Amino acid sequence: MRIVAFCLGILSAVSLAAQSSAAYRITRNYVLGGEGSWDYIVPDPPNHRLFIGRQNRVMVVDENAGTVLGEVTGIDGAHGTAIAAPSGHGFATSGRDRSVVMFDLKTFKTLARIPAAEDADAIIYDPPSNRVFTFNGDAHSSTVIDPAGTCRSGVMAVSDYQAGKVVATAAIGSGVDGAGYDAASGDAFASNADGTLTVLHQDGPDQYRVVQTLQTAPAARNMGLDPSNHRLFLVSAKFGPAPATGRGRGAVLPDTFTLMVVEREPTGR
Secondary structure: OHHHHHHHHHHHHHHHHHHHOOOEEEEEEEEOOOOOOOOOEEEEHHHOEEEEEOEOOEEEEEOOOOEEEEEEOOOOOEEEEEEEHHHOEEEEEEHHHOEEEEEEOOOOOEEEEEEOOOOEEEEEEEOOOOEEEEEEOOOOEEEEEOOOOOOOOOEEEEEEOOOOEEEEEEEOOOOEEEEEEEOOOOEEEEEEOOOEEEEEEEEEOOEEEEEEEEEOOOOOOOEEEEOOOOEEEEEEOOEOOOOOOOOOOOOEOOOOOEEEEEEEOOOOO
């Protein structure tokens, strides 16, 4: 039995290595349009929807058809979205007014506004504790909500949260604002503002290497991963002239906001 288990382990490792050799490519582009910049892309795997922060609202998109299903409005400085499916509620950070907007996951109607802290930015739902956590940038704090950290250094760090230590690092593109890990393929991803998607493969528990740098689009620094179909989603747009000060980008041009779908190429090509 030990020999059989050992052989199966070798076959699994070979199979995973073969899967990792497939390159990634952009398979579809959907022009979503609408005004304003954007932030986090949060997939809703059971329903194949994407929640995308768009300054004064959260855009809800059908990831299969690339169509807009609706919007969560009344947000001032939209950043992230947390999906608490057991309660049927979604939570969106409203950074400029230091709050979190709770909304209905079916109708997208606003249900409540919850005080948070200065620069309420990233937000997640933690199923084991059944709590929503905001990460408030300028306030250097976290707000905990009963529903009933961004790195841009050009390096991805992989941490062992149980041991409380970094176990691996890898060079990625600049201006990263999104990351993900697909356990089925053993691939990790970093979406970068320089118009690249860095793909890393996990060779061992604490071993990662860059296997691909996919050209995407300028400012496509946010991403979402749907683990049920292994698709990656990124967004970008076209910009007007840069400000006279020379700092920052120009305004987002109307109706140029675009969703990109990234999928693995089938093996054997």
